[in-house]
Amino acid sequence: MREVFQQELREVQDRLVEISALVADAIESATKAFNESDVALAETVIEADAKIDAASVALDELAIQILARQQPVARDLRIVVIALRVSASLERMGDMATHIAQLARYRFPDKVVPKSLRSTFAEMGRFDVEIARMLTELLRSEDLAIAEKIRDTDDEIDALHLSVFDKMLGETWKGGSEETVDATLASRYHERFADHAVSIAKKVSYLATGDWTPQDS
Amino acid sequence: MREVFQQELREVQDRLVEISALVADAIESATKAFNESDVALAETVIEADAKIDAASVALDELAIQILARQQPVARDLRIVVIALRVSASLERMGDMATHIAQLARYRFPDKVVPKSLRSTFAEMGRFDVEIARMLTELLRSEDLAIAEKIRDTDDEIDALHLSVFDKMLGETWKGGSEETVDATLASRYHERFADHAVSIAKKVSYLATGDWTPQDS
Numbered sequence: 001m002r003e004v005f006q007q008e009l010r011e012v013q014d015r016l017v018e019i020s021a022l023v024a025d026a027i028e029s030a031t032k033a034f035n036e037s038d039v040a041l042a043e044t045v046i047e048a049d050a051k052i053d054a055a056s057v058a059l060d061e062l063a064i065q066i067l068a069r070q071q072p073v074a075r076d077l078r079i080v081v082i083a084l085r086v087s088a089s090l091e092r093m094g095d096m097a098t099h100i101a102q103l104a105r106y107r108f109p110d111k112v113v114p115k116s117l118r119s120t121f122a123e124m125g126r127f128d129v130e131i132a133r134m135l136t137e138l139l140r141s142e143d144l145a146i147a148e149k150i151r152d153t154d155d156e157i158d159a160l161h162l163s164v165f166d167k168m169l170g171e172t173w174k175g176g177s178e179e180t181v182d183a184t185l186a187s188r189y190h191e192r193f194a195d196h197a198v199s200i201a202k203k204v205s206y207l208a209t210g211d212w213t214p215q216d217s
Numbered sequence: 218m219r220e221v222f223q224q225e226l227r228e229v230q231d232r233l234v235e236i237s238a239l240v241a242d243a244i245e246s247a248t249k250a251f252n253e254s255d256v257a258l259a260e261t262v263i264e265a266d267a268k269i270d271a272a273s274v275a276l277d278e279l280a281i282q283i284l285a286r287q288q289p290v291a292r293d294l295r296i297v298v299i300a301l302r303v304s305a306s307l308e309r310m311g312d313m314a315t316h317i318a319q320l321a322r323y324r325f326p327d328k329v330v331p332k333s334l335r336s337t338f339a340e341m342g343r344f345d346v347e348i349a350r351m352l353t354e355l356l357r358s359e360d361l362a363i364a365e366k367i368r369d370t371d372d373e374i375d376a377l378h379l380s381v382f383d384k385m386l387g388e389t390w391k392g393g394s395e396e397t398v399d400a401t402l403a404s405r406y407h408e409r410f411a412d413h414a415v416s417i418a419k420k421v422s423y424l425a426t427g428d429w430t431p432q433d434s
Binding site: 067068071073074077088165168184188 | 281284285288290291294295298301302305382385386390392394395397398401402405
């Protein structure tokens with residue numbers, strides 16, 4: 001029974017890695033579509049999100065079946081519960097990529113962001129892609145040094161997020177309402193994407209260190 | 218054992234109702250603080266969020282303990298798993314209330330939104346409070362007619378959300394960047410708050426009808 005359980009846990013892990021890889025592809029295409037106003041690429045991101053959603057639902061079902069069949073306790077139980085949470089966060093990361101792609105599509109053939117913010121969004125996008133690739137590697141290897149790097153990259157993204165607001169509220173901002181609305185939403189989506197990655201990295205660290213939550217008994 | 222389990226499930230349900238009531242109070246105060254620029258009230262919302270977070274973590278621990286001790290299967294197992302998800306969504310609803318309160322605090326003593334959008338945000342706020350109160354009642358009574366009403370109210374909020382964007386992108390909009398950024402974020406927070414309520418209502422409906430997910434076996 002124990003061996004079957006270990007095998008099923010590996011299956012859960014493999015599937016999380018797969019979904020995370022899909023999310024990394026999605027954010028890579030989404031930021032490219034956003035920065036280059038590539039509406040065809042934006043469409044592929046929007047369509048591919050259904051695959052991430054379905055993979056996440058299928059993983060949840062697998063996790064529930066494992067709980068029912070194997071009735072794990074202690075650390076094993078927490079691994080399965082955490083997998084359910086990681087799955088939910090990955091699904092939301094896919095949604096953020098989709099929202100970024102949708103912004104590119106809405107404004108086409110116009111560019112989504114004015115020139116003065118393009119390099120900032122290009123950088124945020126690069127960091128989001130980097131964070132997604134690191135997350136995939138973290139889920140695969142459980143190397144906690146990567147969790148640390150994810151947190152550092154999130155700090156960079158937070159700083160860029162604040163700089164977008166500074167620019168829009170500064171005196172040199174020439175954007176109209178449309179540019180301001182789009183940049184506000186896009187910046188928020190990029191920042192939330194990274195937040196979810198940090199939240200997953202924390203959960204993987206909990207598993208490795210046993211330091212679950214303040215209320216842990 | 219079965220009786221103990223039923224008792225523990227009631228404890229889970231009672232706690233979800235309690236957290237939902239805290240969230241309803243939070244959004245009521247947050248929208249009041251937002252619409253009246255009441256910075257003291259905004260502070261109380263921001264401080265009270267720690268209570269919602271702690272209650273959510275404590276509920277998660279209880280759910281994990283029930284899984285370990287009772288090893289539920291079939292419908293019982295799904296109830297516990299769904300409780301974990303509902304808890305996560307309630308926690309996010311608390312965050313949205315906090316974000317709305319923070320907007321009021323940042324701009325004080327200025328008003329957050331210009332006159333032309335005040336009645337729209339007042340209405341969105343009222344609907345969010347209504348949806349939170351209905352959610353508390355749904356979790357208490359499991360009356361699925363309430364789930365239906367939550368979806369209808371969410372439609373109203375979505376329409377108001379779109380009308381905020383229409384107004385900001387229209388020719389009569391006189392708001393500067395600051396007003397545009399704030400209204401974009403505030404509208405998004407109000408809309409996400411309601412989305413989480415709809416997602417919880419769906420889960421409660423699943424439990425009642427047994428119609429889980431497409432992959433359900």
